[in-house]
Amino acid sequence: MGAIYRGTIEIDATKNPKRLSMDFTDGPEKDNTNHGIYELVADSGTLCVRTTGGPAPKTFATAPGSGQALETLRRE
Numbered sequence: 001m002g003a004i005y006r007g008t009i010e011i012d013a014t015k016n017p018k019r020l021s022m023d024f025t026d027g028p029e030k031d032n033t034n035h036g037i038y039e040l041v042a043d044s045g046t047l048c049v050r051t052t053g054g055p056a057p058k059t060f061a062t063a064p065g066s067g068q069a070l071e072t073l074r075r076e
Contacts, residue, residue: 005028007025007026008025017037020037022034034049044072044074046073
C-alpha cells in the first residue's frame with residue numbers, strides 16, 4: 001500500500017477462533033489498535049481484522065461498510 005506500518009502484534013491462540021491485536025506505533029495508523037481473528041491451515045493463513053476500532057470480528061467475513069478487512073495469505 002506504499003506506507004510503512006510499525007507496531008506490535010499480540011496473539012491469543014487459546015480462543016476459538018484465535019485472536020490478535022495490532023498496536024500501531026508509527027505510520028498512518030499510529031496510536032490505533034486493530035483487533036482481529038486468524039487461522040492457520042497448512043501453507044495458508046486467513047485474517048479478519050476490524051479496521052475501525054471495536055472488538056474483533058466473530059466470523060471470517062466482510063461486506064462493504066463493515067469496517068472489516070479479510071485476507072488470505074498463501075506460502076509459495
